[in-house]
Amino acid sequence: MKIIVCIKQVPNTTEIKIDPVTGTLNREGAVSIMNPDDKVGLEFALRLKDKHDAHITVVSMGPMQAKKVLYEALAMGADRALLLTDRLFAGSDSLATSLTLAGLIKTLDYDLIITGRQAIDGDTAQVGPQIAEHLNIPQISYVNSLKYEGGHFVAVRQFEDRYQTLKAEAPLLVTILGDAAEPRSLNVGLLIGATESENIELKGASDIVLEASKLGLKGSPTKVKSTWNKVIEKQRNLLEVEPREAVKAIVDTMKKRHII
């Protein structure tokens, strides 16, 4: 079984600020980590590898610094790592990103593609499903559990109020929920081996199946108009009334705010 896992390096957004002038994320000084949903996706791939004879290729798109998350993936047990890095990719929105990733994946062999549900820096949840569309393969999103039995994949898809069990044959793309599994720790020996041999393969625009007009900023129809921090303010309304009226006032306010 050949598995491709797409991983993204993201700033640890719990601490990150938005630049008030440009409206974009200020990544300066932020610690970069493997996107949590993607890490769980990799864990799913590794569990399939534990049981079946699988080969895992991890793919990331980003600047050279993104090597860090690829090394982490190799140290967790992935077999091969590819980094899509090229100045031409700069400014990609989710469409250009998914086209670029699909353009590389077209050159690879695979039975299963795994992505995280969404990245914590953009929260679009679009790239995974779009890759499947570009490759014209079936997809199952919001996957909570995944098995391979009797020659097909069995995935449990999670909704807000229910689950759906789906069966699919290879090739298939799944997007994995971030709380679906606890990712394993890396193995220090694998980490040292990977960083010593520096075995991350670099791929650029010339290595993928995609015309230049679809790359980067030029190929990105999404324009961010503005981004801002949500301001949470406490509001207080003081009423000096009888308990019966107070209850009514509280219930009315809650109804007005759609709390009840």
Added chain:
Amino acid sequence: MDAILRYDLFNDFIKDFALKYVKPLAMEIDEEERFPQETVDKMAKSGLLGIIIPKKYGGTGGDYKMYINAVREFSSYCATTGAILSAHVSLCTAPIIELGTEEQKQKYLPKLASGEWLGAFGLTEPNAGTDASNQQTIALEDGDSYILNGTKIFITNAGYAHVYIIFAMTDKSKGIKGITAFIVEADMPGFSVGKKEAKMGIRGSSTCELIMQNVRVPKANILGPVGEGFKVAMKTLDGGRVGISAQALGIAEGALRETINYVKERKQFGRPLSAFQNTQFQIADMATRVDAARLLVERAIISKEQNAKSLSKDAAMAKLFASETAMMVTNQAVQLHGGYGYTREYSVERMMRDAKITEIYEGTSEVQRMVISGAVLR
């Protein structure tokens, strides 16, 4: 560039490991005086037990800096975990790597790396503490073996370890030059683990007596040349002291971290403790001592990696200063926590008890001063 990423990822990994597996058990294993086998198993699986063992012997192929960072980070939450790792790596795997024969390396290192076997070191005896040359364990030559008789005390990892580096007199008439080091396995007939010590600190670690009654050890298990056991011990302890200095530094860093959090939250007279100048000045002193200790530890790591001539002195200075810093910082940490700090609900109480051992084992502070002055006054 990629080597930098290796250390970045390694440091992220040990922080994560410490928070996930070490910190949550710290209070429990202290309270119950329980050896944290589950943590040892996880360290083995991640490659930490074989961290400095070369890959060709089944090890992880890491370096001393990685090992020291792991001991330091783990000790900042749980000194017991740091002690177990340190005794295994510094006192058992290191001398086999550095002084073992090819046969010994092939036999012992893969299993010490995988965690199938844990390692320990037996030098101290009831009548040979700081005066380690006064060994009373006797090894008598008998054909292709030596027969060992004697008792060792205060042996870290005893009972859980399988491989023990044991020192014994092969020729009493030669004094220090009559001591030889042996690799002894726990299942050799006549070898047994005696009384387990009830200790003040690092209570989750196992500290026991070892009893050897006519233990037949093949000559193939002699570590280093016959009669050079004392050199083996001193060389091993030079490395071990770097490990203990990292453990002490970790304890001090942990206590400082806990105290900084506490003084920012705890309010008296309507202000957080951190707003009072007494607190500020004490924190400043603690932080400065911790940083100075860190610099000495880092220098000792470099000396160890380069096998520098000054290693004995540098390791002794790092251990002396870091362990005294651990005592000073944990003592002030408890003081700044006030009544709460004296309760076992707050970790600084445990840290203060744990800190004390770093001034004692692998050479007391007095021994470190002997080593340092010996080097300085030469």
